[in-house]
Each structure stands twice: as C-alpha cells, then as structure tokens.
Amino acid sequence: MLDIRLIREQPDEVRRRLAMRRSGAEAMVDQIAVGDGRRRAIIAEVEQLKSERNAASKQIGARKAKGEAAEDLLAGMKEMSDRIAALDRDLAEIEEAQRALLLSMPNLPHEACPAGAGAEDNPVVHQWGQPPVFAFPARDHVAIGNGLGLYDFEAAAKISGAGFVVFRGAAARLQRVLLGWLLDLHTREHGYTEIAPPYLVREGCMEGTGQLPKFREDMFGLESDGLFLAPTAEVPVTNLHREEILPLEALPIRYAAYTPCFRREAGSAGKLSRGLIRMHQFDKVELVQIVVPESSYHVLEELRRHAEVVLERLELPYRTIELCGGDLGFGAAKCYDLEVWAAGTGAWLEVSSCSNFEAFQARRMGLRFKDASGKNQPCHTLNGSGVALARLVVALLENGQQADGSVRLPPALHAAFGDEFLR
C-alpha cells in the first residue's frame, strides 16, 4: 500500500514510477486523489458537527446533574445526530472504496529499476558455475526419476489430481535432508531464527503481504473456515508482527522458515511445467527480514547472497537477474531472481526470488517501529527463497546424472544424505 500523503503531494512522481510497470496502474492515481478530496471534505464537516454535539451534550449532562431542565438544549439535537449519522455513512463508504483502491495499487518500482516490458528484458547481473557436459544424451528429471522410481505422479493424481507428486524412497529422503540442510545453513551461518509457522492463514494476512485482494484466483482457500493455504512462508512469517510497534532495538528481525507452498498455477503448460517444475504443492525454505528503512537495500544484497550461497555450495550453475519494471511483482520495489541451470530440461529455472518491499507490506499490515526520535513509522520488509525445493531437486538430478542412470549428489550433501548417489 502506498502512502496516501505521497499520492496527495506528489501525484506526478507516483504516476511516473507506476508507469515503469507498464501495467496501466498509474491511471488509478487520479481516482484516488478525487476520493481523497471528498473524504477530507466530509471529515471536516462531520467533525465540526460532532464537536458541537459534544459541547451541547456536556451542558445537558451538567444541567441534569444539578436537577435543572434541559429541554431548550435538547431541541434540534436529534436532527443534528441524524445528520452526523448520514455523513458517517458516506464517510465509511468512501473510506472503504479508497482502501480497496489503495490495496489493489502496486508498489512503486525503485528509481533505478531496469526498463522493460517482460521477462525477456531482465538483465543478468551475476553468473556462476559451468553447465555440465555429458558424454551421453542428457535426460530430464522426469526420465531420470522414472528410471530410479523416485517420483510417482500417477499415484499423486489418483489421490489429489494433477499438479501433485508422491516422493518415494531416496527422493523422499533427499527432500527431508535438503530441508534440514537449508535451515541449518541459514540459521547457523547467516544468522536467521528458525520459525515453523501455521500453513493456514487468515484473509488479513494474505492482504498484509499483498496476495489479496488482487490475486485471489491464484490461491487455495478453505471457504467454510475463511482460511487460505499459504502460497509461501512469506505470508505467515512476515505477518508474525502485524499490527505491532516494534522498539528500534528489535530490528533487524531475521526469520527462516520451511513450509509447503500451495498455488493454483492455473493455465500453465509446456516444457517449463513438466514434472516437478510447476506444482500445486511444493516445499520451500523462505528468508524474511524486517528492517529499518535506511538499511533495506543493503539487506537486499545480503539476502540475495544468502540464497546464492545455497547454489554455490551445491555446485549448481546459476545466474542472477534483476527484474525490469514490467516483470516486477505486485509488492516489490526491487527484485532479484536466481535461476539455476537444469541440464536435462535445457533451461534456467527460477529457484529464488529476493525482494525489497520497502514499506508496502508493512503499511498494509500495520507493522511499525519507533524510530530514534520516538516517531512511529512503517518498517521495511524483505523476503527471498532460500530456496524452492522442487526445482532445486530438478537441477540436482539433471546436472548430476550419470551414464548408468544414477545421480551423483554434490559433496555438501553426502554426509547428511548418507550416500554419494541417488540410485
């Protein structure tokens, strides 16, 4: 959510920055400005009336306390109260409309956000490692998994439908080992506190992090209970401190959490949704930071490194791209994606997205801190995948595949997995 004062005071700047998204969102600025003017006019009128009513009521109370008559003062009071009630209704209506508009308006991209319309315009800012070269035709993870009996998509379809998978044997163990390994890395070496949150969240949390109201159709919900399945641990974890005013000393807050993630992913098809690549349910370790505004861009770089280190330890070639204005997520001001090379699919797969939301989420969820001068102001929030498991496994399988059909795991996992190979 943008600061209404910014829209009020610098509408041209807001329009210019929103236009960087090439989504037409800048058209909302005028609509909000008009509503803001109406809102303030009604407030001025109704608060004046309330002030008069309060003064009169006080006098009535004082007279009655002394046992005196107050009929003269009561005359016309009913009409005044009715007028106030009518204005209050108008005000509530317009405030609700304003809130709905503000909630569906995306964040301002960072000043230095790369120009571009879509994914093809995202600049590569960092690249690491060499794609493996095989002396045999490379297979994709579905073929490799079938050979080793790792993934049962048919059984998953039988019990849950398309877009789900059953992990068997070594695949299930690899999943479990990876989760522990990732959480240990981030908690022991990167200074995050481990959180195990609920997977079902209230609507208000989904609104706080920006999934709602705009992206309802992407989410799984339990209508009868008013709950949503978290599409990422970002939602429960960032909302941990919603509606709080944190003392300055509490910041920065660094949380790492594993959760399964549930997404509809409607309408996706093709090579990049085969096998494990695009699922309704997948595992992910997420990093979340709550920080003071001055440090958030520095922290974004740190966060990105925390995710990149994962891929380097696992010896997986990857590249880091910065999202251009047209590809930037709804709430992000700046975002890096980490894409790992998948040698069998022959594609770069997104395994992490590291974003600075500035005050966008904090304002939605009422997350503030008391600054050095004692003033309350919204925190900055960031999050990044550290990393998504399903695609990480795709890369491990496809890059580690051997001529005999087995998969060699990177040394970092040997001890925890108890073997050098998936076989």
Add this chain to the structure above:
RNA sequence: GGACGGGUGGCAGAGUGGUUGAUUGCGGCGGUCUUGAAAACCGCUUUACCGAGAGGUAACGGGGGUUCGAAUCCCUCCCCGUCCGCCA
C-alpha cells in the same frame, strides 16, 4: 462439538448511561535529592485521522442498534480461558 467465564492503555486491574481517553498499581522516560547507586518525592508516559496553526474527531475485541449523550444498555460476530467430549 458442548457448558461456563472472559476480552479496558506496555503489563496488572478499576470503572454499569453524562465535563472518563478513562481511578490505581507496576514497568518505562525525565527531574529533585545523593560522591555514586538505591529509596523517597515530582512530572511525563496509547493510537490513528482532519487541520497551516490554534485546535478538533475517533477508538475500551469487531460490526450494528437504543439515546441529545455509550467503556457502561440491547443484538450479532470474532477471539481467549476453564471444564467436558473427541483425537495425532
């Protein structure tokens, strides 16, 4: 799921229709005293919105109602606790 009891300021806890945004205690901040500290004493200590300012408005879990006026009365929803039931 059932029964009962509760939701008031950072915490505890008063307040059952009228100058109550709210007694009091604790905690916190500032000060006096002290070589220093403690104790004692004094003052301050919620949040949001409107307003250039003076100032004003709102909030006692959420929403609605009664009334000139609601923390206080009524309705409704939510949440918490205890016990029972069920259960990993």
